[in-house]
Amino acid sequence: MLIDVSELLLDRTRCSVAGTLAVVGEKWTLLVLREAFLGVRRFADFQRILGAPKAVLTDRLAGLVEQGILRRVPYQAEGERQRAEYRLTRKGVDLFPTLVALMEWGDRYLADGDGPLELDHRDCGAPVHLALSCEAGHPVDGAWDVTSVRRG
Amino acid sequence: MLIDVSELLLDRTRCSVAGTLAVVGEKWTLLVLREAFLGVRRFADFQRILGAPKAVLTDRLAGLVEQGILRRVPYQAEGERQRAEYRLTRKGVDLFPTLVALMEWGDRYLADGDGPLELDHRDCGAPVHLALSCEAGHPVDGAWDVTSVRRG
DNA sequence: CACGCTGGGTTCACTTGACGAACCGACCGC
DNA sequence: GCGGTCGGTTCGTCAAGTGAACCCAGCGTG
Numbered sequence: 001m002l003i004d005v006s007e008l009l010l011d012r013t014r015c016s017v018a019g020t021l022a023v024v025g026e027k028w029t030l031l032v033l034r035e036a037f038l039g040v041r042r043f044a045d046f047q048r049i050l051g052a053p054k055a056v057l058t059d060r061l062a063g064l065v066e067q068g069i070l071r072r073v074p075y076q077a078e079g080e081r082q083r084a085e086y087r088l089t090r091k092g093v094d095l096f097p098t099l100v101a102l103m104e105w106g107d108r109y110l111a112d113g114d115g116p117l118e119l120d121h122r123d124c125g126a127p128v129h130l131a132l133s134c135e136a137g138h139p140v141d142g143a144w145d146v147t148s149v150r151r152g
Numbered sequence: 153m154l155i156d157v158s159e160l161l162l163d164r165t166r167c168s169v170a171g172t173l174a175v176v177g178e179k180w181t182l183l184v185l186r187e188a189f190l191g192v193r194r195f196a197d198f199q200r201i202l203g204a205p206k207a208v209l210t211d212r213l214a215g216l217v218e219q220g221i222l223r224r225v226p227y228q229a230e231g232e233r234q235r236a237e238y239r240l241t242r243k244g245v246d247l248f249p250t251l252v253a254l255m256e257w258g259d260r261y262l263a264d265g266d267g268p269l270e271l272d273h274r275d276c277g278a279p280v281h282l283a284l285s286c287e288a289g290h291p292v293d294g295a296w297d298v299t300s301v302r303r304g
Numbered sequence: 305c306a307c308g309c310t311g312g313g314t315t316c317a318c319t320t321g322a323c324g325a326a327c328c329g330a331c332c333g334c
Numbered sequence: 335g336c337g338g339t340c341g342g343t344t345c346g347t348c349a350a351g352t353g354a355a356c357c358c359a360g361c362g363t364g
Contacts, residue, residue: 305364306364310359311358311359315355316353320352324347330339331338332339334335334336
């Protein structure tokens with residue numbers, strides 16, 4: 001995993017971690033997405049559950065829509081006027097592993113092993129986890145089994 | 153994946169995603185950890201590579217040490233006085249999947265497929281990826297193959 | 305010994321961002 | 335019309351990030 005520090009000077013600007021954090025790294029953004037994965041879609045529900053200030057929530061939802069992570073879909077509850085709800089796009093759904101990674105670390109280190117939510121495979125019901133593995137199929141046990149190589 | 157929104161009111165305070173973000177969710181923290189995984193250990197190197205304000209960096213490093221994610225190790229370069237460097241603990245190393253998840257999403261959506269860094273298995277050289285899988289061994293294809301169940 | 309250099313900080317003025325309460329306006333049923 | 339709800343904006347206040355200046359210990363050099 002170790003590489004020469006001086007090599008890194010070049011590409012920290014195009015680092016994908018930094019890029020992703022520029023998109024979802026602001027306060028509340030990942031919590032909004034967590035709720036979106038749990039099925040929350042309406043402004044009022046996000047606000048009530050998260051307790052975030054409305055101005056911030058407006059800003060974060062607009063940002064996520066602009067990034068193509070959420071999309072606004074009109075809906076009309078009966079007896080109410082037409083409103084917009086927020087749904088995950090494919091680009092948004094693909095952030096699921098990020099949230100799972102955060103959750104699993106929190107479960108292990110902040111909740112003493114098991115957190116409040118278990119993820120199960122829809123087909124077979126068995127618990128689901130995130131794992132690193134190589135394309136040859138070997139299990140990869142953490143960061144020290146991995147080397148990083150600069151690409152083009 | 154969908155669960156009744158009203159069920160969520162209770163546990164958002166003990167949610168592991170929120171908990172983890174409380175620890176590593178401030179600005180610069182995950183970038184500091186990215187550099188730590190790439191082998192950076194010294195204050196001056198973090199500062200030069202990241203370009204973060206010194207005051208913030210001091211604060212983030214102290215916070216990570218306090219949380220047990222980094223530890224200070226004394227070292228002495230030749231012809232210099234003794235200083236401390238920052239190294240990942242086991243708790244810190246276990247954040248690796250989180251960074252890989254962020255990186256893979258950025259590679260796909262911000263860098264058009266391939267980012268600047270490839271992760272390879274140290275033993276066999278094959279590329280390494282993060283994947284969801286269930287304990288029965290089935291591959292899990294994204295968030296919609298997953299249901300969430302509240303635990304005790 | 306005085307000197308300047310380096311790494312790892314701290315301090316301080318300034319700007320940016322989060323907060324929370326108040327207000328607003330479209331649309332609904334009555 | 336009338337009051338209620340949802341989604342949103344405005345505004346004053348307060349916390350956080352920024353960047354430049356300063357500081358200090360200990361090293362090597364003259």
